[in-house]
Amino acid sequence: MHTPRTDPESRPGDERSTDxxxxxxxxxxxxxVVLLWYGTSPAGAAGTTLGLAAVTAVCRLLLRRSERYAARLLTEAHAPCAAHRGRRQSTGTGSHRGGRHSGGNSPVG
Structure with missing residues (x-):
């Protein structure tokens, strides 16, 4: 039977991606092995092996990268709200929204 990890840094996705x-x-x-069994040339089987290994390596890289990104998003989601504020904070009145203000109701000219 499969036992869960007790490592404090392990996440549920780690075990599935490892499997x-x-x-x-x-x-x-x-x-x-199957290709050789059915009569494919050794060179063809070797080429297939290299191709599959390359695709597997790229998929593993992308999977690990997406897991790190998801973990970072979870970490940021639990961070204080101040971390999510950008340069622009709401001022309440909207008087400092940018653009040119001429002072009154006269047209800008």
Missing amino acids: LIRWAAFSCALVP
Whole structure:
């Protein structure tokens, strides 16, 4: 049976992505064996192995990057509200919204 991790830094997505990468690596090893079994040339099986390994490596990189991004978003979501304020804070009256103000109701000319 599969036991959950007790590592304090582990997140639920880590275990699933690790399992996914393990299955991908297993497939990279299994596909060339099947190709050789069915009579494909060793060079063709080797080329397929390299292609699958490259695709698996890129997918792993993208998966890890998306996990880090999601973890960062979760961290920012739990941060204080002051961290989310940008340069522009609401002034309440809207009198400092930018643009030219001529002082009265006279047209700008």
